Amino acid sequence: MPDQRHPPGHRQTGTAELKLPNGKKVELPVYAATLGADVIDVQQLIKAGYYTYDPGFMSTASCSSDITYIDGAKGELLHRGYPIEQLAERCGFLEVAHLLFHGSLPNRVEKTEFDRRIRYHTMVSEKVGQFMRAFDSTAHPMAMLICTIGALAAFYHEGSDVGLVDSRYDNALRLIAKVPTLAAMSYKNSIGQPYMYPQNSFSFVENILYMMFGTPAEDYRPDKRVVKALETILVLHADHEQNASTSTVRLAGSTNANPYACVSAGVASLWGPAHGGANEAVLAMLDEIGSVKNIKPFLKGIRDKSSGKRLMGFGHRVYKNYDPRAKVMRKICHDLLPRLQQEGEEMDESLQIAMELEKIALNDDYYVKRNLYPNIDFYSGIVLRAIGIPNPMFTAIFAIARTVGWVSHWRELHSDPEFRIGRPRQLYEGSKKRSVPARGAAKKKAKKAR
Missing domain, CATH: 1.10.580.10 (Citrate Synthase, domain 1)
Structure with a gap:
């Protein structure tokens, strides 16, 4: 029994231009949804050295799907188009x-x-x-x-x-x-x-x-x-x-x-x-x-x-x-x-x-x-x-x-x-690169201080 197949590709309706902090501009494709908001494909950002930040993924489409659609503002839930x-x-x-x-x-x-x-x-x-x-x-x-x-x-x-x-x-x-x-x-x-x-x-x-x-x-x-x-x-x-x-x-x-x-x-x-x-x-x-x-x-x-x-x-x-x-x-x-x-x-x-x-x-x-x-x-x-x-x-x-x-x-x-395998990115806010002290370095430093 064959799986339900997606049509090849997405219907592009235009592009969104994004100006980056370094002054460069990136053109991002905009794809049309059958219902609801169109999506901006941000995959090109990684080449410019940036990721998007979206805690909870409320503004991120992680996949394309034709199974279920929700319109939260209207209070609407459709399965394959049926209410x-x-x-x-x-x-x-x-x-x-x-x-x-x-x-x-x-x-x-x-x-x-x-x-x-x-x-x-x-x-x-x-x-x-x-x-x-x-x-x-x-x-x-x-x-x-x-x-x-x-x-x-x-x-x-x-x-x-x-x-x-x-x-x-x-x-x-x-x-x-x-x-x-x-x-x-x-x-x-x-x-x-x-x-x-x-x-x-x-x-x-x-x-x-x-x-x-x-x-x-x-x-x-x-x-x-x-x-x-x-x-x-x-x-x-x-x-x-x-x-x-x-x-x-x-x-x-x-x-x-x-x-x-x-x-x-x-x-x-x-x-x-x-x-x-x-x-x-x-x-x-x-x-x-x-x-x-x-x-x-x-x-x-x-x-x-x-x-x-x-x-x-x-x-x-x-x-x-x-x-x-x-x-x-x-x-x-x-x-x-x-x-x-x-x-x-x-x-x-x-x-x-x-x-x-x-x-x-x-x-x-x-x-x-x-x-x-x-x-x-x-x-x-x-x-x-x-x-x-x-x-x-x-x-x-x-x-x-x-x-x-x-x-x-x-x-x-x-x-x-x-x-492809899922691999979310992150906004890293930890320590910058640093070296681990050599073995015994801390003891030598303390002895020298005495």
Whole structure:
């Protein structure tokens, strides 16, 4: 199966002239983007003895890509040109996976074949289970995922031959299929229950719930409402352009590392509380607030910068408008929670706190003027808790979804004609060149001084 190829070259729209401190001028090509800002190619600067300085890479395009586009000002997220809101409403997770992976939504035959390929790769070696059992029950699921995903390279040696297109395809599919199995095993390990093998009669999302919550003692059938909610969460988290974890996967991939090592590196990056761990931080904040009556004092403390408190789950580094994924997640949240309550499910007080916190923040000029709208992490954490997924598993669920984006970018990287090993530069501000004193020189100097 061939990789998605980039068209050769870039469409140049002009040049930018830069006057350097030494008086020289450099002409830099300007390339057109399909959507969003055009880019200035600064590669010629190195010949003039200069680099660009861009902490956090917020003004740097490290690659060209045709997978995902974000317009933070408009609050827009497109996968291969399709708005995320439409994908979440009209497509299942594996259809979106096919879109990211292949560049197009599948027809009926393609959908069946793609689903079949994923379905029959979900099993893992029994030795992986033995490896997983070596972890203490208190181990974080993400720690176990990092290790076991990386360990898959020991079972699929052809994964190291990234030069073969078919090998890249097969190993990318294996990762999409096996990460949910590993995530579910990490959960079972934490609660001391036996692992549940994936069932080919279940859908991709049903299998995640079955492997997490099923037991050998009874016949488990996932609730359709929970399946729908979880599927939407996976769709919304599938890819998000050149974020920290995706950039990590690309950087690791640029060394020709095998895909299991690259995705393991992505999981490690995702684990950070400023990235994939943000929804766990939201629930920790709600637990800290403790009661609806404590919301206003808590928000008052947020405005006091010296307090060190942060409003988790609000605002976004990229979106300066409402996160489009949050709009979809908000609807799921507001539809699902009342239904669960009506059927006798006891709502955790933290969920009541979240609903009241959202109401206050959306109607407070202080937060609205600062574009501190609830983001996807705010709502996804609430929904995941409501359907029974424990906090430590939140980021693991995120990793299941984002694996699709990671392997899509990994494959794209290897089909890029400008592919090269990543090597960021730096602004060096340390000591200038100096000599190490000869042995005994310090003692001789001290003796002479006496």
